[in-house]
Amino acid sequence: MPDTQYSLLDESLWPLMNKFYRRHQSSMxxxxxxxxxxxxxxxxxxxxxxxxxxxxxWLTGLFVDPGCREQGIAAKLMDAALEDMTQPVWLFCHPDLRGFYERRGFSFDPPLPQAMAERLGRYARSKPMIAMGLNQ
Structure with missing residues (x-):
């Protein structure tokens, strides 16, 4: 298995992330x-x-190349991104992903700030969506 590096992306390289999403037909x-x-x-x-x-x-846009799934990459990327986090972290996901996030320490249906609760309400009108939270 190739060596994988996990890092914060330098602002000058942000277009590469959008290119990655587009290559996989993701709307992220x-x-x-x-x-x-x-x-x-x-x-x-x-x-x-x-x-x-x-x-x-707010954790958004988590996406792993389909050819690299089931290798722990998403979990390790989240670990790297959240390692020094001292604030609460929230995310919205499909109910099928609840177990994945719970194994990473997130809890189902956390108290949400008003702005997040309103956003979740809008999103949930058009697709199945739940809130998860991690208190640091």
Whole structure:
């Protein structure tokens, strides 16, 4: 298995993250005000965004190249991104992913800041979506 590096993506390289998402027909995007984290094996094989929101961080855009799944890359990328985190972290995911996030220390249906609760309500109107939270 190739060596994988996990790191914060330098702002000058942000277009590579969007290119990664587009290559996999993902609607996810790198967000300017976020900290962008990637896993690389030469090229990007996984990515996520941590966006500041309401006294915490919102984890979005976690995506692993389909050819690299089931290798622990998502878990290790999250570990690297959250290692020094002292704020709460929230995310929204499909209910099928609940177990994955619980194994990483997230809890189901955490108290959400008002802005996050409203956003979850909007998202959940069009697709199955649950909230998960990690208190640091």
């Amino acid at each position: 995007k790198a967000v300017r005000e976020a900290h962008l984290w990637v896993a690389r094996r030469g090229e990007i094989v996984a990515a996520l965004c941590l966006r500041p929101v309401s006294g915490g961080q």
